[in-house]
Amino acid sequence: MSTTPTPNPPGGPSASGLMAALRAAGATHVVTVPDFVQFALHDKLSAADAGIAQVFACSEDQALTTATGLYVGGATPVVLVQNQGFYKGLNTLRATCIDAGVPIVFLVGQFGREEQNFGHSTRESTRSVVRLLEPLLDAIGLRYWNVGDDADVPRLAEAFAHARSAGTAAVVLIDRHVTWN
Secondary structure, eight states, X not given: XXXXXXXXXXXXXXXXXXXXXXHHTTOOEEEEOOOGGGHHHHHHHTSTTOOSEEEEOSSHHHHHHHHHHHHHTTOOEEEEEXXXXXXXXXXXXXXXXXXXXXXXXEEEEOTTOOGGGTTSOGGGOSSHHHHTHHHHHHHTTOOEEEEOSGGGTTHHXXXXXXXXXXXXXXXXXXXXXXXXX
């Protein structure tokens, strides 16, 4: 095993698998502050035949309020951010999804997760930005699903179903870098 960090370690869910799951769930828009962990998915979303509009936001609060407006207008938006940004947007998430009942699915990249933590719980990460996210979601009462490879991608369907039935946010934690296929 190399001790030199790589920008995109092998493994992780595929961009094409995530795109297929988003299409199957009826996602119409992905509102995002781009996430390094999910760059391959951003690339798929930017393709002319993606079928899902990619909307860029300046902040996570703006991403969520834009997604909320799209939802009110009849769309099915997804918010795609990294863990640091998710923390930043908590008050807006509380107001829109928890208090107002807007069902938004979040794809949250676990930026900063160390390669030696792969195969272990993110709660065991040495980095607080990774380690504290699941306990935070538990504390605020939001369900989440971990996606670390293609076998986990069907969990997106569960997240969409939960968001719709419970009238709240559902969080999909992208635990590894999305692969470029």
